[in-house]
Amino acid sequence: MKLNTKNLKAIQDLYPDELAHCYGCGKMNPNGFHLKSYMVDNETIAHFTPEPKYTALPGSVYGGLLASILDCHGTGSAAAFVCENENIPLDGSINIPIRCVTASLKVDFKAPTQMGVALELKGKLRSIEGRKIWVDMTLSANGTICASGEILAIRLKD
């Protein structure tokens, strides 16, 4: 699915600058992946095209890279779902005051992930219990789900 991001704000771009140095998704990290996730109709979505240097077997993407982008999509999604739950706007009018880090990440690799195409990551909220947020994710290439993930993100205390 081609995502028109013209009127959307990436969740990670709503982190304040001083907390935006993550290698996977921080806008302040000049060497990072700059993963950008968006909330669309109660699910989160991100696209990312790996560079050929992240090759596993020729023509397919290295699993550690896939886990890395699922990690950042998961924590960003968790923060966004908490914001939705608490009526905190995601429209860019404020930096979001919610910080989530990964406590647990599980990835199942289901099929080789084709190199050279835009990967699509999706996240759905499973549940929020206190500071614990569980998000279920998929990672697809050309419409084929190549990996699924589940993350337990913890909302940091103020």
Ligand SMILES: CCCCCCCCCCCC(=O)SCCNC(=O)CCNC(=O)[C@H](O)C(C)(C)COP(=O)(O)OP(=O)(O)OC[C@H]1O[C@@H](n2cnc3c(N)ncnc32)[C@H](O)[C@@H]1OP(=O)(O)O
């Ligand atoms: C600066 C921000 C920038 C934020 C900006 C965003 C940056 C993006 C980050 C990208 C993603 C990453 O790579 S993040 C980096 C990788 N992750 C980390 O470094 C996190 C390291 N771990 C920690 O710092 C800590 O363990 C925390 C924060 C996760 C939890 O510590 P805590 O705050 O003291 O809370 P704690 O009481 O221990 O746990 C809260 C509840 O979660 C449960 N819990 C905790 N860990 C687990 C676990 N692995 N599996 C199951 N359950 C768990 C506990 O049982 C408890 O349940 P109950 O008793 O309440 O029922």
